[in-house]
Amino acid sequence: MAVQAIVSFWGxxxxxxxxPGADWAYVIGAGLxxxxxxxxxxxLLAxxxxxxxxxxxxIAALVASSPATLTALTAVGAAYLIWLGSIGLARPAGAAPGPGAGPGSGAWLRQAVKGAGTSxxxxxxxxxxxxxxxxxxxxTGGWPVGGQILVLGAVHVACCGVVYLAVGTGARRLLSAHPGWTRTVSRISGAAMVAIGAGLLLGQFAF
Structure with a gap:
């Protein structure tokens, strides 16, 4: 596997x-x-x-070759995004919590599970x-194709980690300085997730 291919994929x-997409909306909401x-x-990275x-x-190739399986997966994923977005709309975040207001391990686990489901x-x-x-x-590069895919996936996950941390942390810091914007941005993030989920459903089931 050529280094040039890895660099091209990274770009x-x-x-x-x-x-921006569902991952951005979720991490911004978490930052708030x-x-x-x-x-x-x-x-999200998981x-x-x-x-x-x-x-x-x-496995993904098998899923893509089965219309019924792909339709079911689309419906589940879209419903999950709509559910998360609806929560954000119904209960928008207030001002970001201070340094001493960190959640317990149970809340951290829930955030991680929601993130894994979102992505x-x-x-x-x-x-x-x-x-x-x-x-x-x-x-023909001498590496098993599965191993090459894992390397490329790791590159993608590394990109996601850097960008999502910057987006979530940046949103939190910006809105800590402007707490009046927090509920508005939280509702926008929730609406974005609902719109993405609805778009997936419409695109899958439109005739």
Missing amino acids: LSLLLVLT AQRTVLPAVAG GHLALTGAVAAG GLNPKALLLFLTLLPRFTDP
Whole structure:
């Protein structure tokens, strides 16, 4: 596997990660509601790692070849995004908690699980991994294709980690200086997740 292929993939991956979507909306919401975004980001990264493993194992290709399975996955993922967004709309975050208001381990685990669901159940992410990762592999390069996919997936996850930490932390710091904006931005993040989920459903079931 050529280094040039890894660098080319990194550039494309970074552009994709910098595009706002459900992951951005979730991590911004976590930045508003929690003292730290680390649990939320860790959950998002775990979801991307799970998708990488699925592609490396060939499971994603089987899912993509089954319309019924893909439809069910789309419905579950979209419903999950709509549910999370609805919570943000119904209970928008107030001012970001101070340094001494950190959540317990149970709250951290819930944030991580929600993050993993947000990224891991996103059908768009699954299809992206399915179509993008194999294109940068080289079956004649001496490495197993599955191993090459894992390396590329690790590069993508590293990009996600840096960008999501910056987005979540930046949102929290900005809104700590302007607490009046917090509920508005929280509602916008929730609405974005609802819109993304609804768009997935409409795109899948539109005739």
